[in-house]
Amino acid sequence: MQKFTFDLKKFVFFLFGLAFLLFSAFSAAEDNRAFIHQWLNKYYNKDGQTEALKRYELNITNTGFCRYRKVYVSGKEEFFAFNLSRFKSMDYYGNTNSGELWLRTKNDDVIVQTRNDRQGAIDSMSTYLVIPVKNIDEEQLNELASKFRQLSQTGLAANN
Numbered sequence: 001m002q003k004f005t006f007d008l009k010k011f012v013f014f015l016f017g018l019a020f021l022l023f024s025a026f027s028a029a030e031d032n033r034a035f036i037h038q039w040l041n042k043y044y045n046k047d048g049q050t051e052a053l054k055r056y057e058l059n060i061t062n063t064g065f066c067r068y069r070k071v072y073v074s075g076k077e078e079f080f081a082f083n084l085s086r087f088k089s090m091d092y093y094g095n096t097n098s099g100e101l102w103l104r105t106k107n108d109d110v111i112v113q114t115r116n117d118r119q120g121a122i123d124s125m126s127t128y129l130v131i132p133v134k135n136i137d138e139e140q141l142n143e144l145a146s147k148f149r150q151l152s153q154t155g156l157a158a159n160n
Contacts, residue, residue: 031061032151037142042132045098048132051076058131060084064151066103073090075116078130082110087152090145098134101141103148105129 038058046053049070057069068080086109091102108125115121 014022016060025075025123029141032147032154033062033064035147036060036066036144036151039046040133043133043136045132045134048098048100048134058075066129069129076118077115079115080110082129084148084152087148090141092133092136092141095132096135096137098132101133101137103129103131 018050037058040058040060044054044056044058049072050146052073052075056071057067059067061067064084065081070078072078080106082103086105086107088104088106091104093100093102105127108127110126110129112122112124112126
């Protein structure tokens with residue numbers, strides 16, 4: 001009887017450990033999404049636009065999409081989105097005070113749409129997304145690139 005209870009205890013501890021490992025993998029992806037979302041919004045350079053912005057939205061969704069929406073004072077709207085499973089690389093052009101973050105995808109995977117534009121509405125695809133950032137250093141950029149790679153390799157980003 002003692003052997004049975006000892007084996008039962010081992011089995012229960014094994015199940016708890018297995019459950020912990022499974023759930024910790026899911027929270028890591030959520031942590032990466034939250035980190036990327038907070039980072040992009042913290043270092044976003046609203047003044048780095050050619051036209052004055054009324055507002056912007058920069059989100060990483062639970063389904064693994066990066067969505068970027070800009071609304072200009074003139075009423076023009078631009079919308080960009082891509083699935084993080086299609087993320088390929090990240091480049092930064094600028095200095096520590098300000099620059100542009102280029103998020104590149106594997107193919108034409110970035111949805112580009114405009115509304116209320118005098119030149120007409122655009123609905124097309126692109127291979128990159130440009131986000132203006134400010135007050136950033138090399139270590140922070142490397143950490144962001146690492147989080148993007150980790151998230152793009154998980155099943156959550158692939159929307160499985």
